[in-house]
Amino acid sequence: MSTNIPIIEARNVSKEFAGIAALQEVSLKVSAGEVLCLLGDNGAGKSTLIKILSGVHAPSSGEILLDGKPAAFREPRDARNAGIATVHQYGGTVPLMSISRNFFLGAEIVKGRWPLRRLDLQTMNRIALEQIQSLGVRRVTDSSRPVGTLSGGQRQALAICRATYFGARLLILDEPTSALGVREATTVLKLVAEVRSRGIGVILITHNAHHAMSIGDHFVVLGHGKVVASFSRGEKSAAEVVGLMAGGVELQALELELEQFKPKAVS
Ligand SMILES: Nc1ncnc2c1ncn2[C@@H]1O[C@H](COP(=O)(O)OP(=O)(O)O)[C@@H](O)[C@H]1O
Ligand SMILES: [Mg+2]
Known part of the structure; x- marks a missing residue:
């Protein structure tokens, strides 16, 4: 039976850097099997927030709850041990290493006894390939190939598979x-939809309102460090979300200004 206690919750979290407020009283929560989209323009505070959730920064005030209990992450390892996995923009992979070595980076499988202990490449190749394919990425057929031969999407896929294989309960995708x-x-x-169907919680950070609307269950829009809007699927249109993100008024002013640069119609 799943409960309604969120995997992670931020309550009134604020963060200051040298007197500058990067986040002010931000609250959000994510439960198992839910995708929360975190939206906002550059500098809105998205990365700062996920760094707090993943143990890189401590909040200046406010609290983080893990399964409903106060969590004090002193370092990223504490968050990882709690099942919070963060995947950065380029998947954080090493291009010259094989897909399977990347998959098992820091958790390599070995065989034999000292002094003949060596990496069990065969087993690692097999498991990595099985995992990647089980998440629906069937174009990858040889996990001994270097990661550098993968496309950007496949690298993201690799990082996501790796996180779920090693037991992530909450996946943060920047x-x-x-x-x-x-x-x-x-x-x-x-x-992301497949991962959600396995009961993992996801925080998806994106600039793209359409990507967010296509997958999100809940949405939080940040602007200048504050929550500008917080709503669930179906409550707002993509156009409204775009307006919220760019600061609708500013966007309209810009469109008017650009009007004069439009190519003139030939009469
Ligand atoms: N380590 C830091 N030191 C000082 N200021 C920072 C630091 N990290 C972020 N900031 C500031 O906090 C604000 C929010 O940044 P960030 O969280 O990176 O936004 P986003 O990811 O939404 O683009 C920005 O004004 C940024 O300059
Ligand atoms: Mg950022």
């Missing part, structure tokens, strides 16, 4: 689709 083309972005969004 702009996973921003450097990708349409087809690749779709692959990654499908993977």
Whole structure:
């Protein structure tokens, strides 16, 4: 039976850097099997917030609850041990290493006894390939190939598979689709849906309101360190969300200004 206690919750979290308020009284929560999209313009505070959730920064005030209990992450390892996995924009992979070595980086499988202990490449290759394919990425057929031969979307997929294999309960994805083309972005969004169906909670950070609307269950829009809007699927249109993100008024002013640069119609 699943409960309604969120995996992670931020309550009135504020963060100051040398007197500058990067976050002010931000609250959000994510439960198992839910995708929360975190939206906002550059400098809105998205990365600062996920750094707090993943143990990189401590909040200046406010609290983080893990399964309903106060969590004090002193370092990223504490958050990882609690099942919080963060995947950065380019998947954090090492291009020259094989797919399977990247998959098992820091958790390599070995065989034999000292002094003949060595990496069990065969087993690592097999498991990595099984895992990647089980999440629906079937184009990858050889995990001994270097990661550098993978596309951007496949690298994201690798990082996501790795996190779930090693027991992530909450996956934080920082702009996973921003450097990708349409087809690749779709692959990654499908993977997020698959991960959600396995009961993992996801925080998806994105600039793209359409990507967010296609997958999100809940949405939090940050602007200048504050929550500008917080709503659930179906409560707002993509156009409204775009307006919230860019600061609708500013966007309208810009459009008017650009009007004068429009090519003149030939009469
Ligand atoms: N380590 C830091 N030291 C000082 N200021 C920071 C630091 N990290 C972020 N900031 C500031 O906090 C604000 C929010 O930044 P950030 O969280 O990176 O936004 P986003 O990820 O939404 O683009 C910005 O004004 C940024 O300059
Ligand atoms: Mg950022």
